[in-house]
Amino acid sequence: MTSKSSKQSRKETKTDLADGDSGELNMTGIAKLLDEHRQALFANALDERVLALEATCTALSGSNAKLLAKVSDLESRSRRNNIRILLFDVMGEDVLPSPPEIDRAHRALVNKPAAGEKPRAVIIRIHRYQQKERIIP
Template sequence: MLALEATCATLTDSNAKLLAKVTDLESRSRRNNIRIVGLPESIEGPHPSTFFPKLLMEVLGEGVLDSPPECDRAHRSLTDKPKPGQRPRPVIIRVHRYQQKEKIIREARARRGKLQYQGTPIAIYEDYAPEVMEQRYKYREVMAELYNLGLKPALLFPARLSIVSKEGGKKRFSSVAEAKGYIASILLGEHNGFRPPSLDSPYD
């Protein structure tokens, strides 16, 4: 019985390591990808790799990109085409040059909630592997609370939370539980009339 339990534990550990390697490989294969959300279905026509570089130039402006980015491929996410009235599928674009892809992502972050194409609100994100997306999604509630507290949260790859205070101090968390604990300490400090610990404090 003990030998069987040891074997199961070994297999579980090996499976977790293999999954981590596969996720890492998939993430590396997506590092030049961007994901555009909100674009109506079929506006790209039969030549998406030609259409979307022009769209990016129009949406972001010539001040961000010197020329339309070269795209290796572009397509809708591989799910069933939505029915009329349903949410359109995201567009996935592989940008040939990583530097251009980074410019696009930086500008999209800076103008989050303000991007439009022909009057339709859109958003541009990194294209993460499903496992990474699942990990990052867990921080949504925590990040909303941090924004409400006047802090500047950001998610580092794959799913680590970084916070910048109003004074410029920084702190990082490797789990949602750690971040919630810090939020609780801030709220408790405000309730008791104390200032929360500095993000730069070595004792946090």
């Protein structure tokens, strides 16, 4: 429904744009009306684009939160298979008087063993040669 004030403003616009006593609109009046309609349509288009962008942003935020939770869960589960071998505790103080410095450690690059087979070897690089000699006589 159109309010009285908008109907009144339309009437005023038409009478302002009328050409003399003939009651018809002239070209400048028509051009002015077209410009006003273009601006109104442009504002409506921008409003629609902003609303669509807000909806997309909300959906992406929800998806991002779900993906972050999933990544966190996967990382936590992958760490469950890690083990720590305490060489210092296993070897005893007579072999290793202090914990060895380890540069890096990784599994051997072989296929994953089938059920019942020996597990893959772990390769450890000891920082000091003397400590390696104490571990492997």
